[in-house]
Structure formats: C-alpha cells, structure tokens
Amino acid sequence: MNKQHFEQMKNKGGFVAALDQSGGSTPKALAAYGVGEDQYSNEDEMFDLVHQMRTRIITSPAFSSDKIIGSILFEQTMDREIEGQYTGDYLASKGIVPFLKIDSGLAEKENGVQLMKPIKDLDEKLRRGNERNIFGTKERSVIHDPNAEGIKELVNQQFEVAKKVLSYDMIPIVEPEVDIDSSDKVKSEEILKVELKKHLDELSEDQNVMLKLTIPTNANTYKELTGHPRVVRVVALSGGYSRDEANQKLKANDNIIASFSRALVTDVEVKQSDEEFNNTLQKAVDSIYDASVNKK
Template sequence: MKNDQLEKMKNSPGFIAALDQSGGSTPKALRNYGIEESDYDSEEEMFDLVHQMRSRIIASPSFTSDKVIGAILFERTMNSKIDGKYSADYLLDKGILPFLKVDKGLEDEKNGAQLMKEITDLDQLLETANERNIFGTKMRSNILSYNEEGIRENIDQQFEIGKQILEAGLMPILEPEVNIHAEEKEKIDALVVEETLKHLDKLDEDQSIMLKLTIPTEENAYEELINHPQVVRVVALSGGYSTEEANEKLAKNPGLIASFSRALLQDLNVEQTDEEFNQALAEAIDSIYEASIT
C-alpha cells in the first residue's frame, strides 16, 4: 500500500464504485443490463459478458478519478484485461484505486446473521492481489435481525480476517451489511457501531481499516466511526435502494460516501449506443458524487 494512494483514499472527494458481482449475483446484474439467462449457455459465457459490461463502465470517459476514487472488482475481473492491461492497472492509469472482493459468499443464517464462508485460499488470493497492484479488499457478511450474539460474531469475524489482510499490506474494507428491511434496524445500527468501536480501539496506531455499512436509519449514527483515527473512510452500500432514494439518504450523513452497485448501474443497458451509455453513466456518477460530498 503506497502512502500517496492511502492519502488519496483518505482525503479525495468522490465515491467507490462497486463492480464486484460474483457468481450468485451476476445473472441478476446481467438481466438488469438487458442480457437474459437465455442469451448465454455456460458460466464461462456469463462471466465473459459481465466482464464486457464492467470493461465498458471502467473504460467510459464518464468514469473518471475526479469523482470515482476507487472501484471494487470481482476476482475474475482482477485476472482479466481491459484493452490489453490487467483491470487494476487500467484503473490505476485512470487514477482510480482498485479493490478486490475476497469473500466466498455467506453461511446459512444463525442468530439473525450470516457469517462469511471460510476463505480457504485467502493467503494465495492476497498474494495475487499484490501482484496485480490491488490497493485493498472488500468482504461482506449480513445482519438480518437484532441478536446481540449474531451481531457480535459478525463484527468479530470481519476484524479477524481484516487483520490478516492488513498483514498482507492491503487495505481491508469490512462490510457487515444490515438488511434495509430488518426490524429494529436503528437498534441494530447502534450495536454495530458499539461493537465496531471496541475493535477499532484495540488496533495498533499503524493499523487502519475502512468500513462499508448500510446507510443508517438515524442520521449521523456513524459519526464516531467516521472520525475514528483508525478509520480511513466509511462508505455506504445502496442496499437495494434506488439511486434517488440512496442518494437522498446518503446526503443526510456528512462524511459518509457511497460505494454503490445497483444504484450506479440501474440505468445502463447493453443496447445503448456509446453516447447513450456514457450519458446515463455520467448522470449516475454525478448524482452519487454530489450525495457523497454533501
């Protein structure tokens, strides 16, 4: 991790684009883009098509570093190329910091939460990430209801793996997502903050992490996290909200920036001309950027 990259992530205005749909979420992402499951015959074709979609986004003249600070990639995207360059190098040439999704999906629900499945190849994955010039990582778990044990286990797991990522020289984004439809969501948000602060206070002075959290129900609920010396940035997932709703909620939380997927991509379509595509992407980026700097 280079100091200039760390400073960029810490201080630059803008947001992080989430382009990390994995095997389970890729069919839906393609369907939203106008490509049905009947349009491809194999998983390989499916991943080729989603790489074409991601490449089109990343290569677009609308996708620029003055508004997009970073982009989260799926493992296959990291190992694929855009115009002859590995995806991370292409992003870095545009001044955008590349992140890698490292989790392997979720366990079944227990105690109102879903922990991450074991990441059996994490050491090798982190080694490859360094070789591919990745800046940081992201890993998602899920909280569905208020259960103190489940929430505590969720946060514990995120920090345990996050420390392993730090040791590899990469910046971890910890993502204990809270379902936007969860009952007692405000109460869940508060406990996520409480448990996260306990771990942050135990980090060494030279250990810094990022957080990716569901937009809080109570405005400014993440203020302590945003201002914590061990937190580089707190970013928000769109969580199923539309672009307009996600931006509206985000703008009410100063210091919280976006890391949207669905809200970034919702108006893009494979049938659009390059001009139409770039315009739709520019409008989404502009709106998310404005909400992130409010």
C-alpha cells in the same frame, strides 16, 4: 502500500464504484443490463459477458477519477485485462484505486446474522492481489436482527479477516451490512456501532481499515466512527434503496461517501449506443458524487 492511493482514499472527494458482483449475483446484473440467461450456455460465457459489461463501464469517459476515487472488483475481473492491462492497473492508470472482493459468499442465517462462509484460498487471493497492485479488499456479511450475540460474532469474524488482509499490507473494507428490512434496523445499527468501536480501539497505530455500512435510519449514527484514528474512510452501500432514495439518505450523513453497486449501473443497457450509455452513466455518477460531497 501505495501511499498516494492511501491519501486519495482518506482525503479526496468522490465515491467508490462497486463492480464486484460474483457468481451468485452475476445473472441478475447481466439481466438488468439486458443480457438474458438465454444468451450464454455456461459459466465461462457468462463471465465473458460480464467482463464486457464491466469493460464498457470502466472505459467510459464517465468513469473518471474526477468523481470516482476507487472501485471494487470481483476476483475474475482482477485477473482479466482491459486494453492490454490487468484491470487493477488500468484503473490505477485512470487515477482510480483498485480493491478486490475476497469473501466467498454468505453462510445460512443464524442468531440473526449471516456470517461469511470460510474464504476459499484467502492467502492465495491476497498474494495475487499484491501481484495485481490491488490496494485493498472488501468482505461482506449481513445483519438481519438486533441479536447482540450474533452481531458480536459477525464483527469478530470481520476483524479476524481484516487482520489477515493487513498482514499483506492491504487495506480491508470491513462490510457488516445491516439489511434494510431488518426486524429492528435502528437497534441493529446501535449494537453494530458499539461492536465496531471495540475492535477499532484495539487496532495498533499501523492497522487501518475502511468501513462499508448500510446508510443508517438515524442520520449520523456512525459519525463517531468516521473520525476514529484507525478508520481511513466510511463508505455506504445502497442496500436495495433506489439511487434517488440512497442519495437522499446519504446526504444526511456527514463524512460518509457512497460505494454503490446496483444503484450506479441500474440504467445502463447493452443496446444503448455509446453516446446514450456514456450519458446515462454520467448522470448516475454525477448524482452519486453530489450526494457524497454535498451534505445537508
């Protein structure tokens, strides 16, 4: 494991940029960027276009390690190159720690939650991640209702995958997202906190994880977890909130930084000049950084 990357993720001020939209969400990401489905005729062309978009973001001067400490990549992005380097190596050359999204999407809702589908070729993904100098992983599941049985099963699955990731000497980002439209978001978050702590307490001293959580309704719900000895960092997803709303809610939570996706790139467009594009991205980066480091 890269010790410098570990120290950066644990201690450096800034936030994590999530550039990990996969097959199912890529058309929406491209559409928001101004690239319609009429501009590509198959999946290969679609992924070429999304890599062009991500390359433009990552190579922008606004995408710098001054404020962005890590970035989460989709598997195809990891395997592609930017300026002659694999994407993870390019990010590392800019001082940004690379992560890989490894889940294969969500199962159907059952017991108030959506578990992860079985992850395709998990060992192969992790092996290639090591080859590509990827520091850690991210794996997402979703909580819709405060169903104690369902949340327990979901957290069990998350930590089962996390331990596999740890066996490859990588840091897993455990992401049990609570849907912002949950039937009882506060209760869901309280149940989740208890289940997360149970698993964290069972980890050995050489097993460390990150947590990626929906910004809680009640500020500092997860404060106890941010100080847990097995937690490298707690990061927050924007979860469908607008950037301004997500930033405002994040500021109220001590020791949590952003890991935004859509809220980071919502205003950049393919037709913008480089100057317009970079200025727009810089504005987003500055506001998310401020919410991550300047707490109320």
